[in-house]
Amino acid sequence: MSKKLMQDSNIEKAKWSTEHVELFLDLCVMEVMARNRPGTHFNKIGWSNMIQKFNDKTGKYDKAKLKNKWDSLKKTWKEWHTLIGRETGLGWDNEKKTIQASDEWWDKKIKFICTYPLSLRRYFQQAEHEVNTTHWIEFA
Template sequence: MENIGNCKEKGKGKDKIVCKAEWDNPEMTTFFCKIVVEEIHAGNRPLGTLNAKGYKNLWVKFLAQTGKDYTQKQLKNRWDNLETLYTFWESLWTDSGLGRNTELGTVTASDQWWEKNMKGTMQREKKALKYGPPICLQEMEFMFEKSHVSGLSACIPGEGGGDSIPNEDEGDGDIEETGGDQFTSATSTRS
């Protein structure tokens, strides 16, 4: 592959030029997030990410607004990186031992804490969260709020989550005291 600036020739006959995606300009992220929100409103995110139609529309609109001809993989990588950033932002507000300045929308932590937690991808963007929320926070909340895993909760499909009536054969799960402050189910079989 021959390098052409930040671009490389790809494909069987090297007939396609793919340029490195550059997200340093905050406007690129703003365009990206606003278009993604439009596509979600249009019903093009049936599950956790955009479907093929949503990505095609994102590509067309992003190219029209920015002049950047990014591939679907590059756009998907940005989606994944923003989800990582959003999850990190959310964890800042739930981790214990950190100070919060709700007026400024910042988290206060020691330099050592930031150094320890800057590992991995997106270090520059994570470090910027010392000074305020990420750009496009509202859009990211809409993009990821109900579709990302934060580690705060988990469920098993078909288990719990509804008002169920216990089956007589299963027992009613009465709680009985077994001594001290410890409680167990009356139907448990502990050894």
Template sequence: MEKLARKNKTKFLWSNDTFKEFIDACLLELKKGYRSGTHFTRAGWENIVKTMHEKTGVILDNKQIKNNWDVMKIEWKLYDCLMRIEIGICGTRSSIDASPEWWDEKIKMILFQELRASIKLIQARVSRSFKVHLRKV
């Protein structure tokens, strides 16, 4: 019954304001020491849910909060990686600001990897066909 209700729940869209409140709530729990390893403790998550409700008026469950945390970690890793290779990210968090030369190099690298994968696939198919043909002979 609970799973059915969860499936019908609409997805929460994080605005910049609610995202900022989420960051502030996480930092508050971090300062209180409610984090062990890469995630918060149970009490820390509960406090974040409570703080989000108090600050935004939105009621979120633990799964929504944890999913946002996980997505934020992935975005941070990407951002950190991009900053280390000397390109930038535009202020909207939605586009990469890099030189045309950088893009040309990345596109060439991706095309080369795709070409190499295609060649391996063709070689595997030819090899299988050849083996089947040899069995028939």
């Protein structure tokens, strides 16, 4: 086994609580509003601010862990946006953290999602746990 692989296998996987995800998203929004995301990526100041503020409140995670979470949430948001799109007439149940829609809408979406590979269907099942829809950041 290579030295790099041995080092990587010793790195502990980040465990993200709902509170930590929400804190991270709040910090992302703050840095976007502070113009520390001039294009599609946060600049050095933005990352530095987020790392400092996140660790001040939680005491954990370096830039790599935060960047991995950003990438994961970005992918989740894109899939969520594919599911919801620009559809109207939908609601959000904040208590259940689910979409409120008619049975017809759900039937249509379930048929659509079932055409996806199994890995992507599992990803949709995890999406509601990772994305708090009160935090909409344009990832594109």
